[in-house]
Amino acid sequence: MTITSLAILLQVSSPNQNSSEVVFLAILSVLVILLTGISGKVNMGFQVPGFSRPLSSKRKEILKKHFPYYCQLSPNRRKRFEQKVQHFIYVKEFIPRQIPIVTEEMKVLISACAVQLTFGYPKVFLSHFKRILVYPDNYYSTINKTFHKGEVNPRLRAVVISWKAFVAGYFNPKDGRNLGLHEMAHALRLENLILNAEYNFFDGAVLQQWQTLADQEMQNISAGNSRMFRGYAATDPDEFFAVAVENFFERPEKFKSLMPNLYGILVLLLKQDPLNPL
Structure with missing residues (x-):
């Protein structure tokens, strides 16, 4: 009624x-x-609170000043982006490590990075990962006894970021290296497999096509024949996906020119095209 x-x-x-x-x-x-x-x-994608407040003018200014992806969007898509950023900040716990606080700038830009990757999925917020841990620089892992710039820990439901490395990733936007996108790509791939409200959002047929082409390219990388990806991408399918995402957003022209099929499948998988953001 x-x-x-x-x-x-x-x-x-x-x-x-x-x-x-x-x-x-x-x-x-x-x-x-x-x-x-x-x-x-x-x-509109707001699943947790039944309400939303507009992104504050202070947060919008941070995006305008530091986040080119947001700036190239049309006015309507900017509003959608702002809504997703606001919601992401609302539902995540930002935890400082070796720093006094996680600043507004850190919260906004890390959230914007996650939204950049998930923008094609209005209702995906990486809901399994409740915590964002922020270190000032590379941090020492007591688990594998080495220094890290970032990691995704599904057991702790956490994404861990070195702020210095995160900023460096956006400071040089054309080198195909972006720590934020790399770690959020790991979280996205895991989120698709975890049984929750966001489970299985990737199209199965498209994902299968992706993996077939990815396996072929990983062989090329291992043989030293790749003109696109660094050797680390051949580590395993998860690392290949993360490195591909970095290049997808930072070097889309080269990616599409050298690997049009792989690029096209990633467009379908992420439901967006960096070469046509409007």
Whole structure:
């Protein structure tokens, strides 16, 4: 029953209708209004809170100043991007490591990085990964006894970022190396496999095509015949995907020119094309 029909029903109720029935209908109409509002937000991708606030002017200025991907979007797509950034900040716990606080700039730009990668999926927010740990620089891992710039830990539900390395990734946007995109790509690939509300969002047929082409290119890399990807991409399929994502956003012209089939499949997989952002 629609809100309009409920209102009409209330208006034409019999004078003899008892007060409890009228009250029930009134409460029902209010509930429908509230649920309709919440549904509208869910359709826009806002799954956790049933409400949203606009991104603050301070946060918008951070995006305008430091995030080229956002700046090249059309006004309507900018609004969608802002909504996703706002929601991502809202649902994640940003945890400082060896620094006093995670600043607004850190929160906005790390969130924007995740939104850049997931922009083709309005309802995907990497929901399994509740925590974003931010270090000032490379950090020492007690698990494998080595220094890291970043990692994704599904057991701890965490994405870990070296802020220095993250900034460096966006400072040189054409070298095909971007720590933020690399780690968020790992999180995205894992998120697709984890049984939750965001499970299995990748198209299975497209993913299979991707893996076939990826396997071929990993062989080329191992043989020293790749003109596109660094050797680390041949480590395993997860690292190949992460390195491909870096190049997809940072060197799309070269990527498409040298590997049009692989590039085209990644366009389908991520539901966006850096060469046609509008």
